[in-house]
Amino acid sequence: EIVMTQSPLFLPVTPGEPASISCRSSQSLLHRSGNKYFDWYVQKPGQSPQLLIYMGSNRASGASDRFSGSGSGTDFTLKISRVEAEDVGVYYCMQSVKAPLTFGQGTRLEIK
């Protein structure tokens, strides 16, 4: 099983400031096709998870351009250029290169 490790697990941020979340996988997430099967999701309070970034660096439809994803192999980063109040929630990374699909523990972002 591929283990996904996120840091930090708790992220208090002042509005307007940038934020960054890291995710490390125990194995490479690069598929033989050349694609990275790695995504970022956010679960806002009381809501279902929603896709934020797919294939490591592609913003999902409707996701703010304040969000960006980067990384390759085993180390990935989600960056928020300027945090807003609406960004409050739990952010998860997930790999789908190999079953069982696995998630990171989640990073709770709160506004200071």
Add this chain to the structure above:
Amino acid sequence: EVQLMESGGGLVQPGGSLRLSCAASGFSLNNYWMRWFRQAPGKGLEWVASISQDGSVKDYMESVEGRFIVSRDNAENSLYIQVNSLRDEDTAVYYCARRHTTGASDVWGQGTMVTVSS
């Protein structure tokens, strides 16, 4: 509008069974692999099962293998999961999700709660 809507959750005793449903609208289910995930109260997300477009390939997380059965009816545009021999640790909100060609789960339902308790 592209949507998924789960139903069928409830309170069940240990050892009991439920059949969860996921109705798709706004798109044709038969073009997509589909997934079930779950989230125990106050905990993180957990993948449960996946099923291919025609239902011929199914994958399960280890702890539900042999107890849960995922299926689909493309004519009805619906996905199902039969959850049997339920344990306390199966208590969770169960979500269905669509697998996009990129591998991501791009559409999620609102979830249905399964509570296993005597």
